[in-house]
Amino acid sequence: MAVGKKTLKELFSRTLKIRLFEEKVWDLFGENIVPGTLHLYLGQEAVAAGVTTALKKSDWIQSSHRGHGHVVAKGADMNAALAELLGKKTGSCKGKGGSMHITQLDVGVLGATGVVASGLPIAVGAALSCQMRKTDDVVVCFFGDGASNNGTFGESLNMSAIWKLPLVWIVENNFYAMGTPITMTCPSSTVAQRAEAYCIPSKVVDGNNAVEVYEATIEAVKRAREGGGPTLIECQTYRMKGHSRFDPAKYRPKEEVDYWLSEEKDAVNVIQKIAIEQGAITEKDADKIREKLQKAVDKAGEFAKNSDFPEPEEALDDVYAEAI
Amino acid sequence: MAEITYREALKQGLREEMLRDERVFLLGEDIGLNWGGAFKVTKDLAEEFGEDRVRDTPISENTIAGAAVGAAITGMVPVAEIMFGDLITLAMDQVCNQAAKMRYMFGGQTSVPLVIRTVFGGGKNLASHHSQSLESWFMHTPGLKVAVPAFASDVKGLIKTAIRDPDPVLFAEHKLVYDRKEEVPDDEYLIPFGQAKIRREGADVTLWGTFLMVHKALEVAEELQKEGISVEVIDPRTLVPLDTKTLIESVKKTGRLVLVTEETKTGATTAEVAAIVQEEAFDWLDAPIKRVNAPDTPVPFSPPLEQYFIPDNKRIAQAVRDIV
Structure with a gap:
């Protein structure tokens, strides 16, 4: 399938946007103004960019604990997203959620979750809702290789298959569940093989290549929209940083790190190169796009920093629709 | 009807x-x-x-x-x-x-x-x-x-x-x-949450309980009437929100409270309700609040064991007599 120039430009722009957003988060973390922990999306940008570019606005995504990239890619307001990470009143969750619950429902994000593998059942319900309400919306569920060892993986894949739900399962296989390598926890060489047991078609793609991710998602989304049921796509990728904010990731072998974090394998470089080769953008365009995105991210950073914290007693709000 | x-x-x-x-x-x-x-x-x-x-x-x-x-x-x-x-x-x-x-x-x-x-x-x-x-x-x-x-x-x-x-x-x-x-009623009706129901009015002791224990409480109240003890029976109907107002008013009238549920005793709803009443109506209490619950064991199988486990009319009646 030939990917159009407009799409290639969008894939580049979206991949870069996530990269710059996460670099900003990393900087703010360096300033010691990000409370709690962080699971950065750096390195995996092509997955969220490729997947979300294949969706329409009213489609839904279910995020994971490593959710900043998903939310930004789906079109969340960067000001509100960064403010949320800093625990500010202007955050998308009014400072109640933070990194692990960063969410903006009105752009189609069902939620980010701190419990690994807990998003899968929610995605099943959202897809069931799309089916029952007879919309043509689809649901995409992001989760990691680690989540595929949880019981909800089997339950949810099974349910999605028997009901032929409009659902795309995206496994972001970064080869480590925190510090445990997948070779220690999964007997098969891919996660995708597990889908076969549920009669779900699957595919393994290079998760650092936004075009590959996009093409696989387009096909899966088409099947889902046409009533053909779920698909599982395993996107093989790699974290640029550790699992969370203080993890130096010393447990990863040097050769492996050198391969994945090389210039040639870098998600932004990969899509930039393709987009330029295909004539979708020039070097100059790339610089311009970068400059524009950087400006927006910097502005979001300032917005977040300058925003107020919530009043302490706001801790009591939003437990119920009406206070009881 | x-x-x-x-x-x-x-x-x-x-x-x-x-x-x-x-x-x-x-x-x-x-x-x-x-x-x-x-x-x-x-x-x-x-x-x-x-x-x-x-x-x-x-x-x-x-x-x-x-x-x-x-x-x-x-x-x-x-x-x-x-x-x-x-x-x-x-x-x-x-x-x-x-x-x-x-x-x-x-x-x-x-x-x-x-x-x-x-x-x-x-x-x-x-x-x-x-x-x-x-x-x-x-x-x-x-x-x-x-x-x-x-x-x-x-x-x-x-x-x-x-x-x-x-x-x-x-x-x-x-x-x-x-x-x-x-x-x-045959016609449509809604019961608001957070409104307890006084199932029987009485003057000497308030008996608060849930589920089957409300039914048992009513039987016990009937029985104790013959001994000249007037028991008020309250069914909360919802635990969240909890109607504390009806209960507190009743306790202020009777000065005595027995709480009965089928839960194992430690950390049961009865413990919470007892704490609320002593916080809000301590001065009106003429006797210690009594709790009637199942013992802190798993639910046993054999009929005599299970019958021993579930609070019965005799235990409820005794708890009332103990504080009258």
Whole structure:
């Protein structure tokens, strides 16, 4: 399938946007103004960019604990997203959620979750809702290789298959569940093989290549929209940083790190190169796009920093629709 | 008015809501065509509304609850059935981490209008995995509402309120009250949450309890009347929100309080209610608050063991006599 120039430009722009957003988060973390922990999306940008570019606005995504990239890619307001990470009143969750619950429902994000593998059942319900309400919306569920060892993986894949739900399962296989390598926890060489047991078609793609991710998602989304049921796509990728904010990731072998974090394998470089080769953008365009995105991210950073914290007693709000 | 069972009243409530609002649907194990629910609450509803809206599921409690969450936040109003209250342990993440917290951790972005129906209580020799009374766990989970109907006339009005509530409701039933009959209005009626019902007026002692224990309390009150002890019996009907006002007013009148539930004693709802009353009505108490609960053991199987475990009329009556 030939990917159009407009799409290639969008894939580049979206991949870069996530990269710059996460670099900003990393900087703010360096300033010691990000409370709690962080699971950065750096390195995996092509997955969220490729997947979300294949969706329409009213489609839904279910995020994971490593959710900043998903939310930004789906079109969340960067000001509100960064403010949320800093625990500010202007955050998308009014400072109640933070990194692990960063969410903006009105752009189609069902939620980010701190419990690994807990998003899968929610995605099943959202897809069931799309089916029952007879919309043509689809649901995409992001989760990691680690989540595929949880019981909800089997339950949810099974349910999605028997009901032929409009659902795309995206496994972001970064080869480590925190510090445990997948070779220690999964007997098969891919996660995708597990889908076969549920009669779900699957595919393994290079998760650092936004075009590959996009093409696989387009096909899966088409099947889902046409009533053909779920698909599982395993996107093989790699974290640029550790699992969370203080993890130096010393447990990863040097050769492996050198391969994945090389210039040639870098998600932004990969899509930039393709987009330029295909004539979708020039070097100059790339610089311009970068400059524009950087400006927006910097502005979001300032917005977040300058925003107020919530009043302490706001801790009591939003437990119920009406206070009881 | 017609005299019908608790089971029939509950089914009427579900049916009326399904007729009123097409977003309402039921899902759970064996609730549909072949079985009609383990306790026959949903019998014939699949025939009337179709298998889409009365949806049999695989044995996947966590995904049943999670699917309800996903459907609820995308425009449906699911009523999920967990066949036995004990099995909700398999769905605790979705009930307590997801459904209960979503509004809060997403800063009020979404309501989670779902109902989880389940059934508690012993008395049927079903042993340790099918007999527990776990309502205090959910009373202890901010974000959930908890209904504990004990009478046919309450269960119908309460399930209708639960379905219309924008917040997640844990709707607990009791195995031994399904067959109890009572006059139930034919016309539509709703019972607001947080309004206890004084089931019998009295002057000497207040007896507060839930589920089957309310029925036993009424029998005990009748018996003690012959001894010249006048007992007021209060059924809270919902634990969250909890009607403390009715209870406190009663205690101010009687000066004595006995709390009775089928839960194991430590950390039971009775402990919470006792604490509230001593905080708010200490000066009116003429005797220590008494708790009548099951012992702190798993629910035993053999009939004499189970009968010993579940509070009986004799123990309740003795607790009253002890403080009069």
